[in-house]
Amino acid sequence: MSKVVVLGAGVSGLTSALCLLENFGDRIANLSILSSEWPGDYHAHDFTSPWAGANWASFAKKHEVDQIRRDKISYLKFEQLAASEPESGVKPYKLKSCFLKKEGLPWYIEQKFVREIKMITEEELNYRNLDPNLYHGVEFLSFTVTPNVYNNYLLAKIRKLGGEVRRVPRLDVITDVVSVVGLVPDLVVNATGVNAGKLLREEEPKELQNVVPIKGQILQIFEDLPYQVMVETLPKELKGRPNQFLNIFPRAEGGCIVGGIFAKGDWSNTVDEDLSKSILKVCRNHVPELRSVTTYNSYVALRPGREGGVRIALSKYRLKNFPETLNVVHNYGIGGAGYQSSYGSAMELCGIVSEVFTNRNKPKCSKL
Ligand SMILES: Cc1cc2nc3c(=O)[nH]c(=O)nc-3n(C[C@H](O)[C@H](O)[C@H](O)COP(=O)(O)OP(=O)(O)OC[C@H]3O[C@@H](n4cnc5c(N)ncnc54)[C@H](O)[C@@H]3O)c2cc1C
Numbered sequence: 001m002s003k004v005v006v007l008g009a010g011v012s013g014l015t016s017a018l019c020l021l022e023n024f025g026d027r028i029a030n031l032s033i034l035s036s037e038w039p040g041d042y043h044a045h046d047f048t049s050p051w052a053g054a055n056w057a058s059f060a061k062k063h064e065v066d067q068i069r070r071d072k073i074s075y076l077k078f079e080q081l082a083a084s085e086p087e088s089g090v091k092p093y094k095l096k097s098c099f100l101k102k103e104g105l106p107w108y109i110e111q112k113f114v115r116e117i118k119m120i121t122e123e124e125l126n127y128r129n130l131d132p133n134l135y136h137g138v139e140f141l142s143f144t145v146t147p148n149v150y151n152n153y154l155l156a157k158i159r160k161l162g163g164e165v166r167r168v169p170r171l172d173v174i175t176d177v178v179s180v181v182g183l184v185p186d187l188v189v190n191a192t193g194v195n196a197g198k199l200l201r202e203e204e205p206k207e208l209q210n211v212v213p214i215k216g217q218i219l220q221i222f223e224d225l226p227y228q229v230m231v232e233t234l235p236k237e238l239k240g241r242p243n244q245f246l247n248i249f250p251r252a253e254g255g256c257i258v259g260g261i262f263a264k265g266d267w268s269n270t271v272d273e274d275l276s277k278s279i280l281k282v283c284r285n286h287v288p289e290l291r292s293v294t295t296y297n298s299y300v301a302l303r304p305g306r307e308g309g310v311r312i313a314l315s316k317y318r319l320k321n322f323p324e325t326l327n328v329v330h331n332y333g334i335g336g337a338g339y340q341s342s343y344g345s346a347m348e349l350c351g352i353v354s355e356v357f358t359n360r361n362k363p364k365c366s367k368l
Contacts, residue, residue, distance in 0.1 A: 051301030070344025089149030306333025
């Protein structure tokens with residue numbers, strides 16, 4: 001029986017913990033989640049999970065088969081949760097998504113993977129001030145997740161399955177986990193988001209460069225919209241910032257969030273008022289339904305980006321004062337896709353953990 005520590009209580013850590021308990025309940029003696037921030041905390045813009053949109057609209061390119069697999073698994077899970085456990089905070093919504101024609105259509109439309117696909121008519125593109133010669137659009141069944149509801153739902157399930165939780169100050173380096181728990185765990189899951197690079201700086205200095213924040217900025221409005229809207233590349237005449245786009249996701253409890261931007265490498269936590277004005281201008285332009293809105297909050301948060309994409313892999317680190325090595329399975333660096341690929345990533349992590357458990361239980365070679 002194994003002692004498992006999950007480091008991080010964002011959507012990656014919580015989903016990993018839940019999938020581990022669901023799949024390896026008979027092999028885990030104790031699973032504890034250690035984390036400096038928890039669902040319900042809103043003080044840290046580098047604790048990303050509370051601030052997400054969060055919808056399902058895969059960013060995977062057609063050749064990124066691993067990411068496509070993760071996103072597919074999660075879409076199917078969200079579909080199941082929305083139908084059978086609405087208290088999870090996962091709600092089905094149609095998504096109207098518009099792209100430049102020259103960029104083609106996303107894999108999930110080409111593969112007809114998502115439900116209820118319809119092309120957006122020229123008439124609607126004109127209504128949304130998008131030139132039908134340049135843009136095309138699709139409508140399909142997507143999901144919106146209310147982050148705090150969903151993460152608390154995951155946490156409740158974890159505790160029901162015997163998972164323990166503990167708030168700790170931020171660990172300085174990954175091997176500090178041993179002194180914090182007072183033993184060498186059989187397995188550590190590293191789900192520390194945008195802080196993973198700093199945590200690994202001694203063991204794997206290159207990760208300090210690889211993990212990068214991708215700052216986002218969101219406005220929260222009182223007005224409702226019965227569907228989600230995304231415009232990936234904004235028309236030039238709107239004079240948006242580099243990597244600015246339009247995302248409008250309704251919230252299950254009413255109102256919408258409006259974004260946004262991908263500002264890579266920016267660690268700051270300040271709201272840019274000019275950008276807020278631009279986000280509202282873009283919203284008015286493409287969604288005349290929301291021509292007049294009332295903003296009640298605006299905020300920024302950091303997506304946990306990583307060069308090369310999410311890292312789901314096993315590392316073995318030497319420990320100074322112990323003969324054992326520290327087995328760490330990583331699940332960090334998912335950028336702007338942490339919810340929409342959460343189940344797929346966690347199931348992939350379970351595949352690696354299964355091998356770790358199997359190898360651990362293999363009898364050691366003995367001399368005859
Ligand atoms: C504006 C915005 C919009 C987004 N929209 C979407 C969307 O529509 N769909 C989607 O799928 N995703 C979206 N995302 C991305 C999504 O929010 C992230 O991918 C996801 O939240 C990352 O979760 P995580 O668990 O990996 O990291 P985090 O949520 O940051 O969790 C990291 C955890 O590790 C803990 N931790 C970190 N360092 C330490 C340490 N040294 N010691 C102890 N504990 C530590 C933290 O306290 C925290 O609990 C959006 C993000 C933003 C900012």
